[in-house]
Amino acid sequence: MLDFKLHTPIGVGDLLPDETESKRIITRKIENVFESYGYRAVESPMFEYIEVFSDEKMGSISPKEMFRFFDKDGSTLSLRSDMTPPIARMAATAFEEEPLPLRLCYYGNAFRDSKSYQGKKC
Secondary structure, three states, rough: OOHHOOOOOOOOOOOOHHHHHHHHHHHHHHHHHHHOOEEEEEOOOEEEEEEHHHOOHHOOHHHHHHOOEEEEOOOOEOOOOHHHHHHHHHHHHHOOOOOOOOEEOOOOOHHHHHHOOOOOOO
């Protein structure tokens, strides 16, 4: 029997100090390049209303592949399964008066429950 206190779920894993440092160095280099071209960094929430991710026009994934849960009012929420829809929502609301083109950069974790990712670091 698997001791869940000592293992991570399938598809995720820990980053040890050397891996974390390498990731931070690479991330800083990428951020500097974007900044040098006038891009501004933004961050989106880790979870959103499921409708943000289930719009077929935006290339949605199946709700079966989303990690879903409910808020206290019963609305369905989803962990971020893709980075683009939340940024599009943000651009349409917070930046609607900004001149185009918008120069935004972002990165973060996305969460999908996909059988093809099992056992792999993504």
